[in-house]
Structures are given as structure tokens and as C-alpha cells.
Amino acid sequence: ILVLNDVFKRYKMGEQYVNALDGVSLEIERGEYIAIMGPSGSGKSTMMNILGFLDLPDNGEYIFDGQKITGMSESDLAFARNRRVGFVFQTFNLLSRETALENVELPMIYSGISKAKRYKRAKKLLEMVGLEERMNHRPNELSGGERQRVAIARALVNEPDIVLADEPTGNLDSKTGTEIMSILDNLNEQGKNVILVTHDPEIAEHSNRIVHIRDGKIIGEEKK
Amino acid sequence: ILVLNDVFKRYKMGEQYVNALDGVSLEIERGEYIAIMGPSGSGKSTMMNILGFLDLPDNGEYIFDGQKITGMSESDLAFARNRRVGFVFQTFNLLSRETALENVELPMIYSGISKAKRYKRAKKLLEMVGLEERMNHRPNELSGGERQRVAIARALVNEPDIVLADEPTGNLDSKTGTEIMSILDNLNEQGKNVILVTHDPEIAEHSNRIVHIRDGKIIGEEKK
Numbered sequence: 050i051l052v053l054n055d056v057f058k059r060y061k062m063g064e065q066y067v068n069a070l071d072g073v074s075l076e077i078e079r080g081e082y083i084a085i086m087g088p089s090g091s092g093k094s095t096m097m098n099i100l101g102f103l104d105l106p107d108n109g110e111y112i113f114d115g116q117k118i119t120g121m122s123e124s125d126l127a128f129a130r131n132r133r134v135g136f137v138f139q140t141f142n143l144l145s146r147e148t149a150l151e152n153v154e155l156p157m158i159y160s161g162i163s164k165a166k167r168y169k170r171a172k173k174l175l176e177m178v179g180l181e182e183r184m185n186h187r188p189n190e191l192s193g194g195e196r197q198r199v200a201i202a203r204a205l206v207n208e209p210d211i212v213l214a215d216e217p218t219g220n221l222d223s224k225t226g227t228e229i230m231s232i233l234d235n236l237n238e239q240g241k242n243v244i245l246v247t248h249d250p251e252i253a254e255h256s257n258r259i260v261h262i263r264d265g266k267i268i269g270e271e272k273k
Numbered sequence: 274i275l276v277l278n279d280v281f282k283r284y285k286m287g288e289q290y291v292n293a294l295d296g297v298s299l300e301i302e303r304g305e306y307i308a309i310m311g312p313s314g315s316g317k318s319t320m321m322n323i324l325g326f327l328d329l330p331d332n333g334e335y336i337f338d339g340q341k342i343t344g345m346s347e348s349d350l351a352f353a354r355n356r357r358v359g360f361v362f363q364t365f366n367l368l369s370r371e372t373a374l375e376n377v378e379l380p381m382i383y384s385g386i387s388k389a390k391r392y393k394r395a396k397k398l399l400e401m402v403g404l405e406e407r408m409n410h411r412p413n414e415l416s417g418g419e420r421q422r423v424a425i426a427r428a429l430v431n432e433p434d435i436v437l438a439d440e441p442t443g444n445l446d447s448k449t450g451t452e453i454m455s456i457l458d459n460l461n462e463q464g465k466n467v468i469l470v471t472h473d474p475e476i477a478e479h480s481n482r483i484v485h486i487r488d489g490k491i492i493g494e495e496k497k
């Protein structure tokens with residue numbers, strides 16, 4: 050359902066170009082559980098941003114559910130970004146003036162859910178990631194791993210069918226990391242796509258397919 | 274040379290208090306290599322901020338090189354913070370409008386080093402962490418692991434005798450992480466203190482003493 054077709058992403062730096070993605074082709078089927086691994090700077094987050102409709106390729110195509118995204122209307126793109134996909138960012142990207150609870154409620158405002166339902170669902174997700182006692186803290190009143198968990202809760206709140214998680218356990222101790230991985234494993238067992246970037250081979254083992262990237266190119270894959 | 278003496282750190286949240294540090298006592302000798310481990314939210318970064326002069330205890334004392342820091346002059350504190358200690362932050366804390374090179378040069382401006390020498394030293398450190406080709410990128414033009422490496426280079430630029438590294442390899446693939454750990458191991462072999470927070474037991478193995486923290490208290494230690 051997600052197809053990258055010879056995708057390029059370049060950044061112009063003075064006289065030179067940085068080829069963040071250098072001809073990437075990838076097909077992801079419904080329900081697949083994928084881990085993306087590769088060196089720092091190899092293009093993983095860039096690829097995730099394109100998959101999550103946060104960025105566009107310079108060349109090549111991104112085809113979502115059979116439709117080229119360059120052909121999609123603004124409202125279809127917005128719907129896909131807000132309802133079909135849940136994104137856990139590598140740098141969390143929380144709103145600094147809002148509490149953990151408000152940050153998790155936010156995606157539901159765009160999908161027109163009532164205030165009472167938003168509160169209930171956001172609270173439930175924060176409990177699921179072990180943050181019930183930190184709901185009213187703002188990001189600067191939270192530890193690194195607590196912010197990461199707010200970002201995870203927020204990504205799951207609209208029940209997306211595709212979860213994109215960019216190094217979701219990087220700031221977590223192994224016990225908390227294991228709890229987060231159970232949540233992701235569970236979502237995949239329910240039929241949802243989980244695509245995670247990780248540097249940790251033990252985390253990658255949860256997937257059924259590992260994609261290796263280097264210098265903006267896919268260099269290999271492992272399937273279970 | 275670093276002593277925390279029954280240190281407390283509390284945050285008031287409405288009617289309640291969060292006890293980020295709940296009676297912490299710790300003695301660190303010259304040249305020790307220490308790893309601090311514990312669950313997300315257990316107080317590790319809070320403790321590091323006190324050790325690095327970025328925060329003060331609410332109760333108890335921090336004694337640096339035999340001197341209570343509450344008795345230190347502003348200029349002595351500033352000198353210790355800028356020249357004696359190098360800090361790698363969990364969330365990097367780079368200046369977003371400056372390039373990688375400028376971010377690494379910054380601590381040397383405060384220590385009165387000439388422009389030519391600053392450039393040369395900053396460049397050398399960025400090469401050491403594998404970022405020579407990214408020197409002129411700003412933080413938003415860098416990957417997560419590249420930002421982390423800029424933060425590491427910046428922490429080392431004034432040749433501190435104490436390095437505080439809060440999860441320094443969290444965003445790095447294992448090869449790049451190994452390179453960073455060699456840099457830290459090397460600094461310790463030269464006689465410098467290295468104190469790192471990590472969730473990764475393999476990283477903690479580089480130290481010769483592991484301190485375990487939970488709920489703002491030290492609950493145990495392991496010595497090699």
C-alpha cells in the first residue's frame with residue numbers, strides 16, 4: 050500500500066548537493082512490520098518524512114494506496130496525514146506551551162472529536178505509556194524518555210492504520226522500551242503497518258522485514 | 274573531586290511535589306569512569322545538571338574540588354562550567370541559527386581563544402566525530418545523530434577535565450556509537466573523569482563503576 054518509486058531528495062548547500070535519498074525504491078504491503086536500519090545520516094528520517102506526507106520527493110514518486118500523492122487533493126493529503134498515519138518523530142516535536150495531555154489531544158481536534166471523548170482517549174493513551182502522573186507537565190517539565198512517550202501516545206491517538214516510529218525507544222530504559230515495543234507489536238497483530246527506524250538490532254527483531262540503507266540508497270533486506 | 278551530599282531537588286506542581294532527587298549522596302574521585310543507569314524519569318538528567326553547574330539542589334550540598342558550590346563566586350562557577358566541565362545534553366541544545374562549526378566554536382569564545390585557533394580546533398573535533406562534510410550545516414539541516422555528534426564535539430572543545438554525557442549514543446548506529454565511545458575511553462585513559470548516563474548496558478560496560486538510580490534515589494552500585 051506504500052510505494053516509493055526511484056525517489057530522490059536533494060539539498061542544495063552552496064555549490065554542492067547533499068543527496069539525502071539517492072534513488073530509493075521500496076514496496077510495503079498492508080500489515081507489514083518493517084524496521085529500517087542504517088548509519089547516522091544515511092537518509093532514514095528523510096525517507097520516513099516522505100512516507101508520512103511531511104515532505105515531497107524531488108524526483109520519483111510516492112504512491113499511497115494506489116494513488117500518486119502528486120495527484121492527491123490537499124484535503125485527501127491532510128486526511129491521510131492526520132488519520133491514516135501516526136508519526137513518532139526522532140526529536141518528538143511536542144508543543145512546548147501545552148501539557149502532555151493537551152499535546153496528545155491535539156490530533157483529535159482536527160478529526161472533530163468531542164472534548165469529553167478527547168480527554169478520555171488521551172488519558173487512556175498516557176496511562177498506556179506509563180505517564181498518568183505526568184499528564185499536566187509541559188515538555189520542559191518532563192524527562193527525555195517521558196517526552197518520547199508523549200510523542201508515542203500522540204502518534205497513536207487517532208487509531209492510524211500506519212505507524213511511523215523514528216527511533217521510538219532511543220531515550221528509554223530497557224524495561225520501558227519493552228513496554229513500548231509490546232504496544233507496537235500489538236498494533237501490528239491487529240493488522241496495522243508498523244514502520245520503525247532503529248539503531249538497535251534487538252528492536253529490529255520485532256519486525257518481519259529489515260531494510261538496510263546507506264548513503265541514501267537501499268543496500269539490502271532481510272526477511273523472516 | 275565531586276561530592277553530592279544528601280541532595281534533594283523538588284518541583285512544585287499545583288498542590289503536589291515531584292521529588293526528582295530524593296536524598297542523593299555520591300562521591301566521585303579524580304579520573305573515575307562512571308555510568309549512571311535507571312528508568313526513564315528516575316532523576317539522571319537532574320543529577321547531571323547539578324554536577325554540571327546548570328542547576329542547584331533544594332537541600333543538601335554539591336562540593337566541587339573540596340569547595341561547596343554555594344560558597345563559590347559567580348566567576349569561579351562560570352569558569353568551572355565553561356572550562357572544567359564539558360556537557361553533552363540529552364536533547365543536544367544546539368543554537369539553531371548557527372552552523373555546526375559555529376556551535377562548536379562557541380565555548381572557546383568565552384575562554385578568549387583567537388578566531389584562527391577556534392576554527393582550527395573546532396574543525397579538528399568535527400572531523401573526529403565524522404562531520405567534516407557537515408560543518409556548515411545548521412541543526413535543522415542535520416540528522417538526529419549528526420546533531421548529537423555536534424553536541425559531543427562542542428562538549429570537548431575546551432579540553433574539560435570532567436565530561437558529563439547524557440545518553441551520548443542514543444541516536445547513533447552501533448559503528449558510529451563505537452567511535453564515540455573510543456573518544457570517551459581515550460579521554461578517561463588521559464586521566465579525565467567521564468560520567469555518562471546510558472540506558473545501554475553495553476555502553477555502561479566501558480565504565481569502571483555503574484551507579485543505579487530509581488525514583489530519585491541511588492539504589493545500588495557495581496564496581497569493576
Ligand SMILES: Nc1ncnc2c1ncn2[C@@H]1O[C@H](COP(=O)(O)OP(=O)(O)OP(=O)(O)O)[C@@H](O)[C@H]1O
Nearest residue numbers: 190192193194195284293313314315316317318319
Ligand atoms: N521542571 C520540572 N517540573 C516538574 N517535574 C520535572 C521537571 N523536570 C523534571 N521533572 C520530573 O523529574 C523526574 C526526573 O527527571 P529527569 O529528567 O532527571 O529523569 P531521567 O532519569 O533523566 O529520565 P530519562 O531517562 O527519561 O531521560 C521526571 O519524572 C520528570 O517528570
Ligand SMILES: Nc1ncnc2c1ncn2[C@@H]1O[C@H](COP(=O)(O)OP(=O)(O)OP(=O)(O)O)[C@@H](O)[C@H]1O
Nearest residue numbers: 060069089090091092093094095414416417418419
Ligand atoms: N535540510 C537539509 N539540508 C541539508 N542537508 C540535510 C538536510 N536535512 C538532512 N540533511 C542531510 O541529509 C542526510 C540524511 O539525513 P537523515 O535525517 O535522513 O539521516 P538519518 O538516517 O535519519 O540519520 P540519524 O540516524 O543520524 O538520525 C544527512 O547527512 C543530513 O546531513
Ligand SMILES: [Mg+2]
Nearest residue numbers: 094139416417
Ligand atoms: Mg534520523
Ligand SMILES: [Mg+2]
Nearest residue numbers: 192193318363
Ligand atoms: Mg534524562
